[in-house]
Amino acid sequence: MKYLILTEKPSAARHFAEALGGFSGFINLIPNNSGTDSYDIVAAHGHLLELKEPHEMVAPEKVAKYKNWTDLSNFPWDPNDFTWEKCPKKGAQETLNQIKKAAQGHDALIIATDDDPSGEGDVLGQEIVDYINWNKPVLRARFSDESPNSLKKAFTSLNDVTDKATYGKYQKGIARERFDFLSMQLSRIALIAERTADYNVKTQKLGRLKSVIIGLINYQLEARKNYVKKPFYEIRFKDTDNHIFKEQNAKHYELKDIANENVTKLQSSVIKVTSETLKKQQPPQLLNLSHLSVIVGKHGFKSKQVLDTYQKMYQQNLVSYPRTADRKITQEDFDQLLPLAPKIAQAINLDTKLLTQTTCRSKFLTKKADHGANRPGTNVPSSLTAVGEEYGLCGKIIYETLARSFLAILGSDYIYKQTDACLVSYPDFTSTIKVPQEQGFKDIFNSESLKEKDEALSITSFRETANPFVFEGQNPKPKEPSHLFVINFLSKNNIGTGATQESTLAEMSTGTNKLIENKKEKYSLTNLGLIQAAISRHTQIASPKVTLKLQEAMEQVGKLAIPTMAVPNTMANIIIHDKQTMLSNQSSLASLPDLQKAKIEWNKRQEKMNVPKITGNWQGKEVAIKSKWGDHIFTESELTQLFADKTITFDTAQGKVSGKLAEQMYKKYKFVGFCPNLPDKSDDFVTGTFVPTNKQVSFKKQFGTYIFSPQDIKKLLLGEEITIQAIGKSGKPYSVTGQLKNYIYNGKKCFGFKANFPKKVQKYKKYS
Numbered sequence: 057m058k059y060l061i062l063t064e065k066p067s068a069a070r071h072f073a074e075a076l077g078g079f080s081g082f083i084n085l086i087p088n089n090s091g092t093d094s095y096d097i098v099a100a101h102g103h104l105l106e107l108k109e110p111h112e113m114v115a116p117e118k119v120a121k122y123k124n125w126t127d128l129s130n131f132p133w134d135p136n137d138f139t140w141e142k143c144p145k146k147g148a149q150e151t152l153n154q155i156k157k158a159a160q161g162h163d164a165l166i167i168a169t170d171d172d173p174s175g176e177g178d179v180l181g182q183e184i185v186d187y188i189n190w191n192k193p194v195l196r197a198r199f200s201d202e203s204p205n206s207l208k209k210a211f212t213s214l215n216d217v218t219d220k221a222t223y224g225k226y227q228k229g230i231a232r233e234r235f236d237f238l239s240m241q242l243s244r245i246a247l248i249a250e251r252t253a254d255y256n257v258k259t260q261k262l263g264r265l266k267s268v269i270i271g272l273i274n275y276q277l278e279a280r281k282n283y284v285k286k287p288f289y290e291i292r293f294k295d296t297d298n299h300i301f302k303e304q305n306a307k308h309y310e311l312k313d314i315a316n317e318n319v320t321k322l323q324s325s326v327i328k329v330t331s332e333t334l335k336k337q338q339p340p341q342l343l344n345l346s347h348l349s350v351i352v353g354k355h356g357f358k359s360k361q362v363l364d365t366y367q368k369m370y371q372q373n374l375v376s377y378p379r380t381a382d383r384k385i386t387q388e389d390f391d392q393l394l395p396l397a398p399k400i401a402q403a404i405n406l407d408t409k410l411l412t413q414t415t416c417r418s419k420f421l422t423k424k425a426d427h428g429a430n431r432p433g434t435n436v437p438s439s440l441t442a443v444g445e446e447y448g449l450c451g452k453i454i455y456e457t458l459a460r461s462f463l464a465i466l467g468s469d470y471i472y473k474q475t476d477a478c479l480v481s482y483p484d485f486t487s488t489i490k491v492p493q494e495q496g497f498k499d500i501f502n503s504e505s506l507k508e509k510d511e512a513l514s515i516t517s518f519r520e521t522a523n524p525f526v527f528e529g530q531n532p533k534p535k536e537p538s539h540l541f542v543i544n545f546l547s548k549n550n551i552g553t554g555a556t557q558e559s560t561l562a563e564m565s566t567g568t569n570k571l572i573e574n575k576k577e578k579y580s581l582t583n584l585g586l587i588q589a590a591i592s593r594h595t596q597i598a599s600p601k602v603t604l605k606l607q608e609a610m611e612q613v614g615k616l617a618i619p620t621m622a623v624p625n626t627m628a629n630i631i632i633h634d635k636q637t638m639l640s641n642q643s644s645l646a647s648l649p650d651l652q653k654a655k656i657e658w659n660k661r662q663e664k665m666n667v668p669k670i671t672g673n674w675q676g677k678e679v680a681i682k683s684k685w686g687d688h689i690f691t692e693s694e695l696t697q698l699f700a701d702k703t704i705t706f707d708t709a710q711g712k713v714s715g716k717l718a719e720q721m722y723k724k725y726k727f728v729g730f731c732p733n734l735p736d737k738s739d740d741f742v743t744g745t746f747v748p749t750n751k752q753v754s755f756k757k758q759f760g761t762y763i764f765s766p767q768d769i770k771k772l773l774l775g776e777e778i779t780i781q782a783i784g785k786s787g788k789p790y791s792v793t794g795q796l797k798n799y800i801y802n803g804k805k806c807f808g809f810k811a812n813f814p815k816k817v818q819k820y821k822k823y824s
Contacts, residue, residue: 069099132631173381175229228614274589279534289315325481344554359562467497
């Protein structure tokens with residue numbers, strides 16, 4: 057047999073080649089092999105195909121309807137009208153041709169794409185199989201990670217997926233894909249409603265998870281804004297160490313005077329200890345990617361940077377598969393890492409004496425897992441310093457956190473003494489103190505940072521008596537929509553895997569059309585997000601319950617328990633409900649004060665974007681150019697000179713600017729416009745991709761007398777701080793920390809190294 061192995065991307069192809077001994081060769085891992093089985097490896101570049109436009113997938117008589125995006129009566133669409141045909145994505149045709157050519161002469165094709173919980177990897181592979189018209193056997197290789205042993209093992213248990221109808225993961229994947237495709241109707245309906253209300257919105261992003269997150273953040277922000285403090289008074293007791301005794305269903309008094317009157321009727325009471333018990337607490341559940349990102353985010357790293365850095369580390373097998381849905385590991389996973397535990401501990405400077413367990417507690421084990429929970433990989437670094445040099449501070453924190461989370465399950469239980477007591481005269485008033493006896497796993501990893509409110513532990517014993525007093529409390533204020541709050545809500549409601557949650561938050565918080573802002577791990581809505589929250593209020597697409605039901609239905613499709621189209625077909629009812637709801641919400645766009653403020657800012661932004669254009673003849677061809685550059689509006693004389701291909705000079709708030717018309721590029725689109733004569737940056741500036749924004753930037757190679765080294769430049773582009781030593785104007789040496797930032801200098805916006813004078817170097821907080 058001659059096999060063609062189809063991988064998801066070139067890096068995966070390289071790992072398969074390393075595991076098998078080359079991009080081509082002989083393979084004897086597959087059961088019932090002939091002894092002369094051979095293989096060739098080819099790679100895609102992620103998704104190479106995509107669904108066609110709606111009007112391109114319907115019968116000729118229905119094209120007009122599906123081209124019309126402004127008539128609300130056209131919604132909902134009928135899923136049965138579509139052929140669900142796909143076409144190559146831009147730039148993908150060459151790769152598809154190469155795969156088709158490589159397939160010639162092979163007897164079977166092995167889909168070896170990522171094994172995503174959503175079935176996306178299965179769709180990615182099968183759509184290529186369909187496109188190249190492959191009609192021979194198709195097999196599926198599933199692997200937990202890209203280590204050589206894992207990849208070799210995948211070939212020992214290949215699944216025959218030649219029959220697409222019984223290919224569960226693929227059916228699940230296309231059910232999700234088609235549902236999400238049909239959800240574009242909601243974005244269009246929202247746009248129509250918003251534009252009718254005089255909001256010139258260009259795009260919207262309504263979808264299963266996005267809409268739930270937007271609704272959640274908006275609900276919390278509104279609840280906090282409308283919060284009214286309502287004090288109450290309660291009778292409690294306390295001893296001289298401030299241990300509080302209270303009733304389980306204590307009476308609340310609205311008036312303090314009445315509470316004071318009643319407290320005078322009570323006397324001091326002797327404290328009686330009712331029990332003393334030694335209790336144990338096992339290590340916490342292994343981290344998923346979203347909770348890992350919460351911890352790393354506390355050090356200033358955004359979701360996208362965490363995801364990107366983790367992916368790079370995974371490709372080198374430093375960490376496990378990112379997009380896993382598992383929160384447990386198999387015994388085999390545990391046995392694989394157990395011998396490496398001392399080496400992992402040494403890499404993060406952890407005392408190996410804390411690793412007292414050699415068997416895995418049952419709470420962490422599962423009989424079957426696709427990838428297992430997020431954990432360190434089998435490629436153990438020599439030290440955290442080595443990780444930092446390659447992946448920056450973000451990678452360093454990722455590895456230490458993930459390593460401690462795993463190593464904690466090798467630690468002993470946390471043991472504390474719990475003492476319960478009551479009042480002799482008033483036995484319904486009780487109190488509990490917990491005194492640590494042995495820290496156990498908490499010396500390795502303390503998960504308290506994943507709780508929205510830490511529980512304080514008392515470290516003293518009770519006194520002999522307690523006295524009554526009036527406690528003043530209040531109704532709890534709604535919590536801020538922090539990163540942790542959002543992740544905990546989604547996890548509690550079982551909405552999305554950790555990786556899906558985090559990637560969605562990253563997508564929503566980046567780009568010019570972002571919906572949310574993340575400042576110090578607390579979310580707020582952008583103007584676009586605020587508009588979307590208002591228009592989608594009470595819709596089904598924003599309902600956590602509806603989203604959870606959809607996820608459950610997709611799981612049933614994957615098990616072949618219900619038809620694939622059962623999921624996409626639910627969209628019609630959602631559209632009917634949500635279309636009416638959004639049209640009803642349209643009136644609120646004009647009545648909400650916050651939206652009116654947003655509208656003013658929105659219109660200002662649109663004015664800047666929608667600059668009138670002037671048409672003229674330039675270099676023998678007719679072109680249209682913007683009538684202003686920055687805040688400067690071109691005069692008739694300047695326009696005449698520009699079209700004559702001459703240089704003009706004019707004054708701005710930042711000084712004189714000279715330039716002429718030139719053909720330029722913006723987001724792959726060519727245009728003709730005014731191009732200022734900027735100084736050549738090739739010698740004095742560095743150009744590269746700034747990872748936190750994923751944008752191309754240029755900055756000076758030198759700060760004062762200090763010239764950035766290649767290692768400095770690498771760290772700066774990762775968004776990290778560096779410390780430099782330079783000579784000041786007085787001739788004295790100084791040391792300063794800084795990083796790349798946008799800043800204002802002499803009234804002008806600049807980007808470059810911003811020194812933190814006179815701040816000291818800040819190091820990230822390690823676990824104690």
